[in-house]
């Protein structure tokens with residue numbers, strides 16, 4: 001499984017409430033995106049700094065999202081999809097900054 005994690009920052013001009021509303025819209029739209037096995041988006045509730053190892057001072061972030069793809073072929077199908085391109089256009093309307101992190105399984 002290919003999983004891409006995203007750190008999202010809302011646009012400076014957008015309220016947290018509006019950002020949350022757009023995240024819900026984005027999640028609903030994700031169900032129509034071909035070859036996207038699963039999509040999740042979660043709002044950041046808080047970012048504690050009292051870590052037991054040295055703290056990584058990045059952010060703040062407003063949401064964390066993740067996409068799952070069953071294979072590289074499915075990921076390529078997703079990238080080619082016009083529905084996915086429309087979905088990304090909605091993303092442009094409510095995501096101020098984005099950091100994608102492509103992950104792989106430990107095992």
Ligand SMILES: C[C@]1(CC(=O)O)C=CC(=O)O1
Pocket residue numbers: 006008026041065067087088089090091092095098
């Ligand atoms: C997968 C994607 C696509 C986009 O930028 O709208 C990236 C982050 C997110 O929440 O959705």
